[in-house]
Amino acid sequence: MIQIRLALTGLICCLGYSLCVGDCPLDHYRIGCNADRIAGTADDMQLFVECSQIYRHSDPAHSSDPTWLLWHYPMYYSAMYSRYQIGEPGFDVITDDAARQLDGAANSDYCLWIECVRIRTGLTARNTSYGIVLQQPGDRFCHSRLPESHIHLQYRLSAPAGQTISTPYWITYRIVDSLGKYEASEEFTLVFLADPLPGDTVVDGTVDGNDLMRLADYWLAAVSGYENDFYQRTDINRDGIVNLADLAEMGRHWLTSLTLYTDPT
Ligand SMILES: [Ca+2]
Ligand SMILES: [Ca+2]
Numbered sequence: 001m002i003q004i005r006l007a008l009t010g011l012i013c014c015l016g017y018s019l020c021v022g023d024c025p026l027d028h029y030r031i032g033c034n035a036d037r038i039a040g041t042a043d044d045m046q047l048f049v050e051c052s053q054i055y056r057h058s059d060p061a062h063s064s065d066p067t068w069l070l071w072h073y074p075m076y077y078s079a080m081y082s083r084y085q086i087g088e089p090g091f092d093v094i095t096d097d098a099a100r101q102l103d104g105a106a107n108s109d110y111c112l113w114i115e116c117v118r119i120r121t122g123l124t125a126r127n128t129s130y131g132i133v134l135q136q137p138g139d140r141f142c143h144s145r146l147p148e149s150h151i152h153l154q155y156r157l158s159a160p161a162g163q164t165i166s167t168p169y170w171i172t173y174r175i176v177d178s179l180g181k182y183e184a185s186e187e188f189t190l191v192f193l194a195d196p197l198p199g200d201t202v203v204d205g206t207v208d209g210n211d212l213m214r215l216a217d218y219w220l221a222a223v224s225g226y227e228n229d230f231y232q233r234t235d236i237n238r239d240g241i242v243n244l245a246d247l248a249e250m251g252r253h254w255l256t257s258l259t260l261y262t263d264p265t
Contacts, residue, residue: 024092024150025064026057026087026088026089026090026152027053027054027055027056027057027088027089027090028053028088028089028090028091028092028150029049029050029051029053029054029089029090029091029092029188030049030050030052030053030091030092030093030094031047031048031049031050031091031092031093031094031102031112031143031175031185032047032048032049032050032093032094032097032100032101032102033045033046033047033048033100033101033102033103033182034046034099034100035048035050035100035228037097037099037100039099045181045182045183046182046183046184046185047112047175047176047177047182047183047184047185048185048186049173049175049185049188050094050100050227051188051226051227051228051229052225052226052227053089054089054190054226054229055068055069055070055071055072055073055226056068057073057088058070058071058072058073058074060074060076063076068226070195071191071195071233071238072168072191072192072193072194072195073086073088073089073155073190073191073192073193074086074192074193075155075157075165075192075193077159077161079161081156082158082159082160082161083156083157083158083159084156084157084159084165084193085154085155085156085157086154086155086192087152087153087154087155088152088153089153089190090150090151090152090153091114091143091149091150091151091153092149092150092151093106093149102182104181106143106144106149107142107144107145109179109181110144110177110179110181110182111142111144111145111177111178111179112142112143112144112175112176112177113140113141113142113143113144113175113176113177113178114140114141114143114173114175115138115139115140115173115174115175115176116134116135116136116137116138116139116140116171116172116173117137117172117173117174117187118137118170118171118172118189118203118204119134119135119136119137119170119171119172120168120169120170120171120205121136122157122158122169123135123155123156123157123169123170123171123192124155124156124157125153125154125155125156125171126153126154126155126156127141127151127152127153127154128154130146130151132153134171142178143175155171155190155192157169157192157193165193165194166193166194167193167194167258168191168192168193168194168195168196168203168205168258169191169192169193170189170190170191170192170196170203170204171189171190172187172188172189172190172203173187173188173189173190174186174187174188186232187202187232188229188232189202189203189232189233191203196233196258197253197256197258198236198249198250198252198253199211199215199236199249199250199251199252199253199254200233200253200258201214201215201232201233201234201236201250202214203233205257205258206255206256206257206258207250207253207254207255207256207257208254208255211250212250214232214234215234215242215246215247215250217234218231218232218234218235218242219242219243220241220242220243221234221235221241221242222240222241223240224238224239224240224241224242225240234246236249236250237249
């Protein structure tokens, strides 16, 4: 039933989008620049993704509702294809916030590439209509050369029937401008099926020095929230600020690894 609902939702989205741009019911990262909206600061020409829709549809029991129930996306099993899958989130550009909109024309003034930086083996991100397949670090596609800026991706993970996946899968992206007008975005990570270890902010299955450096980057940063994915998971307890409470939580899992990678892929 859930799969049927998702399929119908996607179909409705595709049919309706041309008539009502921006009202797509599926989740999307929204690409812009100048994240702080303040002119004259260091991020004026740096790309970023607005994350307020990310994990919006994460409740398997209410997959179309904006619940933000989980800090990862569930995936739904397709017996026909012997795989887990989910058809969101995709990518779009910001068009309703003048301070954050990209300036100029895509593929002329700037040329955005969406790159896979890291991915857990087995997970893939695809858009078959545009021939997009992201399955290993370095895979990428040119967003600015697509016929529309609003793009859907499907995430897939092959598995035998009846196999329950209990460990997290992830893909880490960054966005670069091959014409050099804008600086590359920071990395940002999507998680599926289960939460990473608390403190695994550079999501790779281990809590170590890389994660500590990421937390240091956002130390005492306030105004954490859905919009910035809680500063890339460094606001571990999601109370709105990155501080000692988060460092202590990271410390509880320090040098711990998810060594339970026994899920068949
Ligand atoms: Ca890590
Ligand atoms: Ca916190």
